[in-house]
Amino acid sequence: MYTFLLPDLGEGIAEGEILKWHVEPGQEVGEDAPLLDVETDKAAVTIPSPRAGKVAEMGGKVGDVVNVGEMIAVIDDGRAAEATQAAEAVATPGESAAEDADTRAATAPQRPGPAPQAEPVAATDGKRRPRPAAPATRRLARELGVDINAVEGSGPAGRVTPEDVHRFAAEGPFAPTAEADADTHAPAKTVDDDQSFAEFAAHAASTIPFLELEPLPDFAADGPVEIEPLRSIRRKVARKMVTSMALVPHVAHMDDADVTALEEFRLSQRAERGDDPGIGKLTLMSFVIKAVTAGLRAAPSFNASLDPFKEEIVYKKYYNIGFAADTGRGLVVPVIQGTDRKSIREISAEIAEKAGLAREGTLPAEDMRGGTFTITNVGPLGGTAMLPTINYPEVAILGMGKVQEKPVVRDGEIVIRKILPLTLAFDHRIADGADAARFVGELIRQLSDPNLLLLET
Amino acid sequence: MTDTVGRSTGAQAPAGRPDPVAGPWDLDDALLAAVHEDGRPRGVVYPHPTLAAVIGRGGDPWRETRPDVLAADAVPLYRRRGGGCAVIVDPGNLVCSLVLPLAGVGEITRAFASISREVIHALAAVGVPGVQQSGVSDLTLAGRKLGGSCIWRTRGLVYYSTTLLVDPDLDAIDRYLPHPPREPEYRRGRAHRDFLTSLRAEGHPDRVEDIGQRLMAALAPRIAANPLQD
Numbered sequence: 282m283y284t285f286l287l288p289d290l291g292e293g294i295a296e297g298e299i300l301k302w303h304v305e306p307g308q309e310v311g312e313d314a315p316l317l318d319v320e321t322d323k324a325a326v327t328i329p330s331p332r333a334g335k336v337a338e339m340g341g342k343v344g345d346v347v348n349v350g351e352m353i354a355v356i357d358d359g360r361a362a363e364a365t366q367a368a369e370a371v372a373t374p375g376e377s378a379a380e381d382a383d384t385r386a387a388t389a390p391q392r393p394g395p396a397p398q399a400e401p402v403a404a405t406d407g408k409r410r411p412r413p414a415a416p417a418t419r420r421l422a423r424e425l426g427v428d429i430n431a432v433e434g435s436g437p438a439g440r441v442t443p444e445d446v447h448r449f450a451a452e453g454p455f456a457p458t459a460e461a462d463a464d465t466h467a468p469a470k471t472v473d474d475d476q477s478f479a480e481f482a483a484h485a486a487s488t489i490p491f492l493e494l495e496p497l498p499d500f501a502a503d504g505p506v507e508i509e510p511l512r513s514i515r516r517k518v519a520r521k522m523v524t525s526m527a528l529v530p531h532v533a534h535m536d537d538a539d540v541t542a543l544e545e546f547r548l549s550q551r552a553e554r555g556d557d558p559g560i561g562k563l564t565l566m567s568f569v570i571k572a573v574t575a576g577l578r579a580a581p582s583f584n585a586s587l588d589p590f591k592e593e594i595v596y597k598k599y600y601n602i603g604f605a606a607d608t609g610r611g612l613v614v615p616v617i618q619g620t621d622r623k624s625i626r627e628i629s630a631e632i633a634e635k636a637g638l639a640r641e642g643t644l645p646a647e648d649m650r651g652g653t654f655t656i657t658n659v660g661p662l663g664g665t666a667m668l669p670t671i672n673y674p675e676v677a678i679l680g681m682g683k684v685q686e687k688p689v690v691r692d693g694e695i696v697i698r699k700i701l702p703l704t705l706a707f708d709h710r711i712a713d714g715a716d717a718a719r720f721v722g723e724l725i726r727q728l729s730d731p732n733l734l735l736l737e738t
Numbered sequence: 739m740t741d742t743v744g745r746s747t748g749a750q751a752p753a754g755r756p757d758p759v760a761g762p763w764d765l766d767d768a769l770l771a772a773v774h775e776d777g778r779p780r781g782v783v784y785p786h787p788t789l790a791a792v793i794g795r796g797g798d799p800w801r802e803t804r805p806d807v808l809a810a811d812a813v814p815l816y817r818r819r820g821g822g823c824a825v826i827v828d829p830g831n832l833v834c835s836l837v838l839p840l841a842g843v844g845e846i847t848r849a850f851a852s853i854s855r856e857v858i859h860a861l862a863a864v865g866v867p868g869v870q871q872s873g874v875s876d877l878t879l880a881g882r883k884l885g886g887s888c889i890w891r892t893r894g895l896v897y898y899s900t901t902l903l904v905d906p907d908l909d910a911i912d913r914y915l916p917h918p919p920r921e922p923e924y925r926r927g928r929a930h931r932d933f934l935t936s937l938r939a940e941g942h943p944d945r946v947e948d949i950g951q952r953l954m955a956a957l958a959p960r961i962a963a964n965p966l967q968d
Contacts, residue, residue: 324821329892640923642874643874
């Protein structure tokens with residue numbers, strides 16, 4: 282058995298949509314014969330079979346979105362089970378896929394059944410390899426908080442099945458306690474081909490009191506509609522937001538920062554430096570990132586994550602700040618790594634670069650990973666207040682509103698100042714309202730006095 | 739409902755609308771066969787012979803075009819090999835199709851950038867300086883789109899095709915295409931008329947055929963050197 286994983290299609294391309302299968306289950310396919318077509322944003326790719334054999338399994342249906350590294354097919358080539366990085370197997374012409382797989386592939390486990398203590402798949406080069414699994418199974422694992430690469434698969438070629446994931450979640454090292462299991466941590470279910478909506482709805486309703494899930498009405502019966510599949514970034518955002526709202530008890534703390542002096546300084550510097558590519562547009566975001574970094578050092582709870590399965594709080598000693606960017610295709614969050622070690626100038630330049638790549642759809646996946654805190658700025662579009670959703674598993678997110686000139690009282694006088702509305706949404710499991718008030722108070726102090734921020738650089 | 743690649747089209751399509759068909763890509767077929775045979779990069783530049791709508795390999799004609807208007811005007815609806823959104827082509831467009839060998843099926847982003855760079859240099863050589871690559875795959879002049887490109891990747895080959903707007907009927911684009919379902923950031927919601935430009939609109943009076951011949955001559959040595967083999 283040969284498990285074929287979706288190869289790396291190019292920098293910044295993390296997934297492809299299945300357009301067409303050239304084969305059917307059970308069909309014989311020759312090496313290099315077309316297996317399936319997938320499409321990225323601008324390109325279509327015909328992926329050939331890396332092996333000759335019988336198609337034992339297909340990793341998705343037409344219309345499914347498959348991530349790079351996920352199983353797309355299992356080919357019964359009459360040999361022992363293998364799982365290989367498809368990118369390696371098809372990378373070099375003239376070098377047969379068989380040679381590639383033999384020398385570099387991870388050997389998938391042969392032993393069926395659950396193995397909660399299994400080590401992650403290890404390759405001969407010592408690097409961790411992804412377990413073969415269908416997209417729906419990977420989605421299930423993510424929803425259950427299971428590292429799928431730690432699950433031993435009982436399917437063909439060591440493929441991880443939904444049952445393996447459920448079993449691992451129930452018995453594995455991250456298994457919830459007996460009380461918790463009986464309470465709220467029962468394995469979630471997903472709707473797939475062999476599970477009816479009725480089953481799914483009944484299960485969901487049995488775990489959440491008063492929850493009533495019904496299929497949507499036929500809107501087309503009431504008037505013209507346009508139907509758009511939920512794809513790509515939009516689908517990822519949907520999953521992230523539902524996960525966050527379902528798992529995290531959100532609380533919001535709101536306050537205003539007087540940024541009059543900071544804005545004078547920032548705009549004067551921008552005017553002076555012009556279009557210096559080494560500094561970017563010197564946006565307010567770069568100053569807020571620096572202020573947040575200083576605030577996080579004083580309030581480590583907001584730079585943490587809560588592990589609900591181990592019942593532990595993980596305090597991170599590094600500061601990677603994400604900023605939400607509207608790409609036109611959906612929301613992405615580029616991450617500025619190590620903001621405590623970078624100047625405002627460096628942060629500003631990095632924001633400009635990564636925001637541009639995000640909008641073009643070429644931001645590498647690694648630049649969107651590892652965030653410890655997120656900032657979202659709706660100010661340029663307007664708005665005085667917002668309730669942002671925490672970028673789980675982070676603990677807090679800061680929302681910036683529009684800077685506006687407002688009358689305020691200073692020393693008994695009404696004066697016009699530039700006011701930045703701030704909203705901190707945070708995980709109430711880890712922090713309380715008083716913590717949030719102190720944290721936001723420190724942000725306001727930093728943002729009100731540019732000299733303090735400059736001391737941080 | 740499914741289209742010719744067996745893919746769900748999402749929206750409900752009224753009866754009587756045509757399904758897209760494979761386009762008249764004989765030249766491309768010949769290019770692919772030749773490069774597959776001997777591994778030498780090749781290309782062809784030609785004015786599109788007729789007015790047509792062309793959608794991407796996985797594109798949804800019901801979302802990206804106005805099929806009823808196309809059908810009423812007897813404008814054919816074709817499906818190309820590469821991805822991307824729908825375009826309208828006519829004899830005022832130059833089609834530039836290139837096939838280059840590149841191992842594997844990946845490196846799509848690099849292929850777009852490298853081949854676009856060669857096309858931009860070739861355009862400059864024939865008297866069209868200032869063209870830039872914007873978004874993933876567009877060619878722009880003064881902030882407006884001058885050409886769009888797509889890629890079809892199969893093992894060992896990159897098929898790249900770009901359509902340059904030399905002297906097109908821009909009104910036809912408004913007539914047959916709604917605002918696209920997705921757009922590059924630099925488009926900023928602009929309507930077709932405000933977003934697109936052409937060489938004629940930018941002050942280049944040459945005939946489409948003449949520009950095509952000069953472009954092919956400038957592009958040929960660049961492509962023959964295979965810019966993907968860095």
